[in-house]
Amino acid sequence: MNLRRLSAIMVKELRQLRRDRVTLAMIVGIPVMQLVLFGYAINLNLRGLSAGIADQAATAGSRAVVMDMIATGVIDAEIAAATPRQLMDGLRRGQISVGVVIPPDFERRRIDGREAVQVLVDGSDTVVQSAAIQLAQMPLDNSRAQANVTGLREVTPAQISVVSFYNPERRSEVNIVPGLIGVILTMTMVLFTGVAIVRERERGNMELLIATPVSVSELMVGKVLPYAVIGLVQTTVILLVGLWLFDVPIRGSVLDIYVAAILLVLANLTLGLLISTKAQTQFQAMQMTFFVFLPSILLSGFMFPFAGMPQVVQWIAEVLPLTHFLRLIRGVMLRGAALVELWPSVLALVAFTTVMMTAAILRFRKRLD
Amino acid sequence: MAGNDAAISARGLTKQFGKLVAVDHVDLTVPRSHVYGFLGPNGSGKSTTIRMLCGLLTPTAGRIEVLGLQVPKQAEALRRRIGYMTQKFSLFEDLSVRENLEFLAAAHDVPKVRSRQRVDALIAQYDFADRQGQLAGTMSGGQKQRLALAGAVIHEPELLFLDEPTSAVDPESRRNFWEKLFELADDGVTILVSTHLMDEAERCHRLAILDRGRLVADGTPLALTGALEGRIVEVVTREVRRARRALLGQPGVVSVAQIGSDLRVLTRTGGAVADHVRRALEEAGLQGEVKAVSPNLEDVFVEATRKRARDEEPARRQQA
Numbered sequence: 001m002n003l004r005r006l007s008a009i010m011v012k013e014l015r016q017l018r019r020d021r022v023t024l025a026m027i028v029g030i031p032v033m034q035l036v037l038f039g040y041a042i043n044l045n046l047r048g049l050s051a052g053i054a055d056q057a058a059t060a061g062s063r064a065v066v067m068d069m070i071a072t073g074v075i076d077a078e079i080a081a082a083t084p085r086q087l088m089d090g091l092r093r094g095q096i097s098v099g100v101v102i103p104p105d106f107e108r109r110r111i112d113g114r115e116a117v118q119v120l121v122d123g124s125d126t127v128v129q130s131a132a133i134q135l136a137q138m139p140l141d142n143s144r145a146q147a148n149v150t151g152l153r154e155v156t157p158a159q160i161s162v163v164s165f166y167n168p169e170r171r172s173e174v175n176i177v178p179g180l181i182g183v184i185l186t187m188t189m190v191l192f193t194g195v196a197i198v199r200e201r202e203r204g205n206m207e208l209l210i211a212t213p214v215s216v217s218e219l220m221v222g223k224v225l226p227y228a229v230i231g232l233v234q235t236t237v238i239l240l241v242g243l244w245l246f247d248v249p250i251r252g253s254v255l256d257i258y259v260a261a262i263l264l265v266l267a268n269l270t271l272g273l274l275i276s277t278k279a280q281t282q283f284q285a286m287q288m289t290f291f292v293f294l295p296s297i298l299l300s301g302f303m304f305p306f307a308g309m310p311q312v313v314q315w316i317a318e319v320l321p322l323t324h325f326l327r328l329i330r331g332v333m334l335r336g337a338a339l340v341e342l343w344p345s346v347l348a349l350v351a352f353t354t355v356m357m358t359a360a361i362l363r364f365r366k367r368l369d
Numbered sequence: 370m371a372g373n374d375a376a377i378s379a380r381g382l383t384k385q386f387g388k389l390v391a392v393d394h395v396d397l398t399v400p401r402s403h404v405y406g407f408l409g410p411n412g413s414g415k416s417t418t419i420r421m422l423c424g425l426l427t428p429t430a431g432r433i434e435v436l437g438l439q440v441p442k443q444a445e446a447l448r449r450r451i452g453y454m455t456q457k458f459s460l461f462e463d464l465s466v467r468e469n470l471e472f473l474a475a476a477h478d479v480p481k482v483r484s485r486q487r488v489d490a491l492i493a494q495y496d497f498a499d500r501q502g503q504l505a506g507t508m509s510g511g512q513k514q515r516l517a518l519a520g521a522v523i524h525e526p527e528l529l530f531l532d533e534p535t536s537a538v539d540p541e542s543r544r545n546f547w548e549k550l551f552e553l554a555d556d557g558v559t560i561l562v563s564t565h566l567m568d569e570a571e572r573c574h575r576l577a578i579l580d581r582g583r584l585v586a587d588g589t590p591l592a593l594t595g596a597l598e599g600r601i602v603e604v605v606t607r608e609v610r611r612a613r614r615a616l617l618g619q620p621g622v623v624s625v626a627q628i629g630s631d632l633r634v635l636t637r638t639g640g641a642v643a644d645h646v647r648r649a650l651e652e653a654g655l656q657g658e659v660k661a662v663s664p665n666l667e668d669v670f671v672e673a674t675r676k677r678a679r680d681e682e683p684a685r686r687q688q689a
């Protein structure tokens with residue numbers, strides 16, 4: 001890798017970009033437009049949330065309540081915790097989205113008619129929140145048979161209280177804006193590099209480029225890096241508009257947000273590059289980016305909750321960079337998690353980028369045949 | 370086999386695209402510091418040959434040695450030492466004259482300080498002083514060609530490949546362009562230039578004629594035309610069309626071309642050509658003046674391509 005040649009490619013790309021008014025408008029226009037459109041639009045419902053249970057009472061009654069909750073299908077018991085503290089940790093790491101706390105004095109509270117069960121909710125996902133509210137509607141008197149046996153009074157629905165973490169007002173914008181960073185970066189970044197190589201081939205520049213000593217990796221990296229900077233500019237635009245229009249909280253570190261963003265940007269740019277080595281025309285490249293874009297929007301958990309999808313679809317979603325980015329950005333921005341706590345997704349994005357870049361470099365030949 | 374004095378030496382060079390044989394067993398030797406022409410109609414395999422010589426296409430068969438390097442194996446090492454000007458303008462239309470040259474200098478590993486000198490020198494030398502900030506896409510055909518040539522020589526290559534460099538350029542720009550080529554050749558640069566224009570081919574030190582992938586003739590323009598001495602006659606007659614029809618069927622007549630109001634007749638053998646043609650005209654009841662003229666490259670080209678057709682004809686009949 002020769003730095004002078006690499007920087008020559010980058011400077012060239014930036015100079016061309018500066019003169020490309022449509023693309024420039026796209027860099028700022030698309031984020032603002034989408035943010036406003038999506039920000040006011042989406043709300044949904046679901047089942048199969050991963051849950052943690054802290055049954056501190058450990059009585060027959062408390063176990064019955066837990067079984068009833070699981071029987072509704074809204075939650076899947078993922079971990080059994082000893083304390084509410086452990087549940088909160090799990091929530092922050094994104095390991096669970098619902099925590100059920102049954103206090104040691106459950107039986108007494110139930111008799112007294114006080115709140116007997118607490119449901120902790122990851123409010124960074126509004127869909128999860130609304131599901132938890134359904135859960136709270138569940139009357140504890142489903143366990144009436146046992147209650148009668150033990151001679152206890154019927155309890156009223158108000159006995160389950162929902163505590164929503166991270167998004168107490170249950171505003172969906174709060175959840176959507178961080179996701180939008182990912183959606184917008186996916187949409188624009190894949191497209192930018194998706195046409196990068198094809199365009200030069202169409203315009204005839206490629207024959208000139210491959211006749212120079214510029215190496216394939218210099219060409220590829222030189223095309224990716226300028227757009228990575230553009231990606232960070234877009235991230236900033238979305239964050240600022242999100243703060244200004246929707247009051248989106250930033251609970252984690254800003255640095256972590258940018259690191260997460262750059263991971264997604266690189267994953268998408270290298271994917272675009274791979275598309276570009278395959279496509280014959282710019283139009284074809286755009287069609288191919290849609291093959292990536294649609295599943296990303298639908299399966300990543302941006303529109304519909306990941307937990308509610310069939311297993312096979314979840315596997316597909318695990319391959320998409322946006323899925324992992326959403327886990328990161330919601331964790332960092334809304335739950336205040338540190339990036340290291342979310343390492344599996346960080347690793348997934350790095351692996352994706354490496355595979356795509358390698359494939360693009362291997363696929364590209366400095367030949368015309 | 371390939372002497373060190375040759376800039377390019379190719380043996381049995383062949384390229385097949387599917388069933389189409391674009392280049393068919395071409396043997397080529399280009400001496401150093403020469404302007405070597407590649408003459409042939411569109412589709413004769415000129416571009417394909419050039420691309421194989423610079424290592425952009427992999428030959429189906431044959432051996433290539435360029436500047437002492439094996440191609441395509443050592444193509445990467447070769448790139449620093451050759452310049453290549455594509456048939457279609459391939460510089461960046463959305464970069465300015467200076468930006469294009471700066472990019473190409475860096476891409477060819479020209480050291481930074483030297484690069485600035487070269488860009489400045491080329492801008493002056495190729496008359497871009499007052500338009501170095503202009504975008505390449507907004508320039509005229511002639512200016513683009515000039516810029517492309519400047520870009521191809523920015524790293525001072527030893528060998529320059531030019532693929533139909535002047536096909537879209539007016540005669541004035543073409544003259545200037547060729548002057549630049551000879552300046553480069555004087556500095557010791559070897560130039561391989563393809564063209565389908567006879568007047569351009571005439572300017573070359575040596576040239577090769579390609580026809581449907583085959584190399585059908587090569588030599589200096591003088592030697593090539595000299596070989597046809599005595600075989601060309603010009604016919605001046607009132608009834609040009611009838612005369613042409615009458616002559617075309619005659620044995621020994623290779624081609625009859627109308628040039629303005631005259632006919633140019635190429636015959637198979639020299640000798641008493643004028644008499645033979647005169648007799649043929651009389652037999653057809655036509656009057657005309659017949660005189661021997663000296664051959665030009667177009668005659669060479671016609672003879673070379675017709676000869677190949679004649680040679681192949683018996684073979685084809687045998688097959689049938």
